[in-house]
Amino acid sequence: MAELDKLLSVIENPTRRRILEALVREPHYPLQLSKELGISQQAVMKHLKVLEAYGLVRSYREESDLGGPMRKKFYPALNFTIVVDVSPNLFSAELISRRDNVLPEYGRGAERDDDFEENVKALRQKSASIDAQLEELRHQREKLIREKESIMDEANRLMTCMEDYQLRRIMYEFISHPEMELSDIARALSIRDEVVIHALKEWLRSKG
Amino acid sequence: MAELDKLLSVIENPTRRRILEALVREPHYPLQLSKELGISQQAVMKHLKVLEAYGLVRSYREESDLGGPMRKKFYPALNFTIVVDVSPNLFSAELISRRDNVLPEYGRGAERDDDFEENVKALRQKSASIDAQLEELRHQREKLIREKESIMDEANRLMTCMEDYQLRRIMYEFISHPEMELSDIARALSIRDEVVIHALKEWLRSKG
Numbered sequence: 001m002a003e004l005d006k007l008l009s010v011i012e013n014p015t016r017r018r019i020l021e022a023l024v025r026e027p028h029y030p031l032q033l034s035k036e037l038g039i040s041q042q043a044v045m046k047h048l049k050v051l052e053a054y055g056l057v058r059s060y061r062e063e064s065d066l067g068g069p070m071r072k073k074f075y076p077a078l079n080f081t082i083v084v085d086v087s088p089n090l091f092s093a094e095l096i097s098r099r100d101n102v103l104p105e106y107g108r109g110a111e112r113d114d115d116f117e118e119n120v121k122a123l124r125q126k127s128a129s130i131d132a133q134l135e136e137l138r139h140q141r142e143k144l145i146r147e148k149e150s151i152m153d154e155a156n157r158l159m160t161c162m163e164d165y166q167l168r169r170i171m172y173e174f175i176s177h178p179e180m181e182l183s184d185i186a187r188a189l190s191i192r193d194e195v196v197i198h199a200l201k202e203w204l205r206s207k208g
Numbered sequence: 209m210a211e212l213d214k215l216l217s218v219i220e221n222p223t224r225r226r227i228l229e230a231l232v233r234e235p236h237y238p239l240q241l242s243k244e245l246g247i248s249q250q251a252v253m254k255h256l257k258v259l260e261a262y263g264l265v266r267s268y269r270e271e272s273d274l275g276g277p278m279r280k281k282f283y284p285a286l287n288f289t290i291v292v293d294v295s296p297n298l299f300s301a302e303l304i305s306r307r308d309n310v311l312p313e314y315g316r317g318a319e320r321d322d323d324f325e326e327n328v329k330a331l332r333q334k335s336a337s338i339d340a341q342l343e344e345l346r347h348q349r350e351k352l353i354r355e356k357e358s359i360m361d362e363a364n365r366l367m368t369c370m371e372d373y374q375l376r377r378i379m380y381e382f383i384s385h386p387e388m389e390l391s392d393i394a395r396a397l398s399i400r401d402e403v404v405i406h407a408l409k410e411w412l413r414s415k416g
Binding site for chain 1: 213216217219220222225228229231232233234240264283284285286287288289290291292293294295296297298299301304306319320324325327328331332333334335336338339341342345346348349350352353354355356357359360362363364366367369370373376377379380382383384385386387412
């Protein structure tokens with residue numbers, strides 16, 4: 001959760017997202033970013049510092065085209081996905097880290113090969129096919145999220161008859177996270193195992 | 209994009225996320241949240257104000273259990289998903305808004321029905337089935353994101369032979385967003401249509 005907190009706080013800034021967007025295209029030095037984004041170099045440096053501190057970007061030194069001093073180029077260095085679902089009966093924020101990522105090798109100067117147009121065309125087609133599949137998954141996921149939402153809506157309505165606040169919390173976790181053992185629920189709610197078990201048992205007995 | 213900016217800035221705060229987590233279980237009044245989260249009522253109020261300003265929560269008035277003054281209960285009022293993908297060759301931040309959402313009706317006091325245990329069990333099973341399907345979609349999506357990442361890695365390598373920065377930007381969009389027309393690319397990059405078309409044509413001619 002701490003990791004998710006950090007990454008969300010870094011990427012919530014729109015300028016930092018625009019910097020990352022530029023860097024995934026190719027490594028940039030600060031002056032380039034400043035021109036590209038239309039903001040001061042000072043602001044660019046400030047954001048790059050934050051991004052670097054959290055491991056989202058790294059840098060290497062490269063000789064200047066104009067024979068000037070070496071300059072620092074920045075490139076993206078983390079690989080993750082964050083998914084946040086918010087709805088009246090559902091909330092989850094999830095971080096998926098991809099750590100096996102190999103960083104691309106940088107260094108300008110490849111020769112244009114003869115099949116360039118063909119290669120671009122092929123990549124574009126593959127890209128289109130993946131986008132279509134991602135879109136399909138998105139639809140499927142939306143459908144499931146709506147179903148889960150309506151299940152938790154029903155669960156919440158069912159629970160209105162439970163008088164004890166703590167018990168409702170336990171029951172919510174019990175339905176919402178069916179993969180959790182009672183001891184997991186206890187940990188998630190920072191209460192002792194016995195309290196969870198006792199509460200559920202007592203309640204079932206008193207009404208059952 | 210403005211909407212995504214706002215929502216990300218609201219939910220990047222961990223305390224606000226914890227408040228939302230509590231509210232999806234049931235409406236809370238500020239004192240309850242303060243106890244539940246172990247933070248001051250003042251801090252709770254401050255965060256609720258932000259959440260309310262951005263439409264993530266609303267409130268209604270309810271009579272106090274103890275015959276005290278009416279108190280304000282807060283409940284979640286927006287329905288959306290945010291997905292952010294960050295990798296060395298890929299960046300996207302997407303907001304999916306669900307606007308057709310019907311807010312649950314609040315008001316304590318339902319009777320416990322006889323099938324309560326059965327109902328809880330059934331909801332828990334449905335919930336487990338949906339979680340399993342979501343997990344499966346997550347795996348499929350991870351696979352696609354890795355494929356897209358490697359396609360864009362190849363695209364970036366291919367583009368190192370292009371000398372013009374602007375042209376590389378255009379080509380990146382051309383491969384990364386195959387659904388985009390050239391005029392969409394021009395708009396996305398804030399350059400004129402003619403410039404995009406001219407740049408691509410010139411470049412293809414000079415080498416082809």
